[in-house]
Amino acid sequence: MASKPEVRLTDQQRFDWLRLVRSENVGPRTFRALVTNFGGARAALNALPGLARRGGASREIRVASVEEIEKELIAARKLGVRFIALGEPDYPPALWQIDSAPPVLALRGHAEALHKAAVAIVGSRNASAAGLTFAERLARGLGQAGYVIVSGLARGIDQRAHLASLETGAVGVLAGGHGKPYPGDAVPLMERMVESGAILSEMPIEWEPRGRDFPRRNRIVSGLALGVVVVEAARGSGSLITARFALDQNRQVFAVPGSPLDPRAEGTNDLLKQGASICTGPDDVLTALEPVRSSDDLAALREAGGEPGEPLWGEQALYGVDPESTPRTQPGDEFEDMSGAPYRSGGEAQAARERIIALLGPSPITLDELARAAEAPARAVRVALLELELAGRVEYSGDRVALRAIAD
């Protein structure tokens, strides 16, 4: 396969990416919109305060400080953590494909483990003995067949799957930062995992994980994998969220059947009713995934990207954006607000913003519906939404957007 020149961020760009991604109200979607609109993280950082203000923020948006990021970099070095930006060669190609791919991943361990075909194995924390044994056999069988096993480091099924794949490739995803490894009892396991596998986090190094970080993390677990196997899951459990993400990400979902009288099988049996593939052993997964694994999709993805040495073009190229088709600043451009070229706001965007606020309600509607109803140019809608999002006034779920009940 012809190898294309690789896109890597400069140290300064990486620093700016971290600052941008650690700033208030900047999620993966907003990050992408900012970088593609402004041509790079530096310009976006400069634009942030003005954007949020014009979106109606009740107070100044919190932009991550240089000191904060310097501190994180020092902590990372101590822990052996390095940062990979979306689109860089080390970034896991499968994860790159998902809508809300983290702009920056903090990695402990070996990036090679992120480039082999992977299967996620997830399940209950309070797993049954049979569930644990099954998870172990499955992880071992898939590992021997060349798959890396991804999971969420939780007690029960997750940890058993990690343990059984230590020698063949184990990847864990934290809900918090590397400096606050959770759960604590998994620390010795994590130390063994990084010897040949990897631990990933998208959160600031010293981030203590809260409840809502776990479902968010689960999109990375499924996004890293070609398929997700749910071994045991009660109704409403986190493993089902992972399965839901997997479906949204066009990953294959497998469920392990169980007795209808076992509450730990209710979730997996439900998945089977909803069309998940039944998994009673590694062969079911191998048979189903072999065509995906052998396709050139992942390889093709690696071929994308722009030329090195053109930092701003490069930053857009990481997202697969053609810089010629995107209004962007020139290298070195800095501006305090959005009134100047090349980002033209003013009356058009202002009008769009007001129409959008009037159109939005607490029920999510699709961006398409919104754009049609707003009768404004697509770019004006995009910018207005970006401003509103940075101001914390709208929130997304998938490709739907709604007014935030209470701005926080």
Add this chain to the structure above:
Amino acid sequence: MASKPEVRLTDQQRFDWLRLVRSENVGPRTFRALVTNFGGARAALNALPGLARRGGASREIRVASVEEIEKELIAARKLGVRFIALGEPDYPPALWQIDSAPPVLALRGHAEALHKAAVAIVGSRNASAAGLTFAERLARGLGQAGYVIVSGLARGIDQRAHLASLETGAVGVLAGGHGKPYPGDAVPLMERMVESGAILSEMPIEWEPRGRDFPRRNRIVSGLALGVVVVEAARGSGSLITARFALDQNRQVFAVPGSPLDPRAEGTNDLLKQGASICTGPDDVLTALEPVRSSDDLAALREAGGEPGEPLWGEQALYGVDPESTPRTQPGDEFEDMSGAPYRSGGEAQAARERIIALLGPSPITLDELARAAEAPARAVRVALLELELAGRVEYSGDRVALRAIAD
């Protein structure tokens, strides 16, 4: 619904049907071919010896004697058993639809139970506690929803399903005769079942069931039902044979999931992989069967049949055969061999028989393939096969026929 005149056999016809069905090498398929070809059982009985001889039987075919049938009728009366011929009003309409519907059923209990929509629940003899509990809940739930529960009276899942449906409608099918109820430990259960439900058998009253009678019996269990639920089944178990019959009979197959580590779930999990519907409770079955149950198919079937008082026409009509289109004897016709009218054999059939013998081998081929290869008129092929079957030289599996390795 307009009620059509019902077809009932006269006592003499019923006697002849029993004699014919109890004669050597006369299975449901041959029985049907004989009655439709000869217009009635009496004529078929007279023709049997000649047919078998011309088919190449090595010895005289055993035709059930008048004494034998008289004895069976006396035994039946003592046990409270009565006989229902295929197509008579009491015959279970769902069973009538299957290819190998028993020409005569021996019934203990209430025919009404055979006319309500039914679900078969089958499974392991050495069931798990969870499997038994599930079978009980399922039978109770489906019973309360108005379904009769059919099963095979075996220890484990079968008996538990019967027990849980005693009050709502329980139907059991014996592998042997009513005079040799098997398994013996189910006799008290059977006594309770006949109070409002039914026990059926197609075998002679005093028949001691042998191994091969059980799979054969299973086609009746599935044939009586709109759907079959397999609760627990090891690989290669009898419940899977019932599921196979159900598929062949266009019945819906449900399987209860179980842990991949439980050998009793291997069969049901395999069924799920092959496309069976997952069943974790009565609702899954109710939802799937409601459209079938509410259709008029069964009612329409009941409307079929000829006029009473025309015995031979009536016997054909029970099979839905138009007597005008079928060569048949006249009422009262009797003949010793097949050389005379109206059944014309001779050179044409003889030639067909020889070609067929030459074409057949130990591997089953379809009747269509055989008829094409034989290049003989369809009727000649049919008669030749009938003769060969009565001579014990060919055997059927589904719609395929093969030479019997060793005539028995």
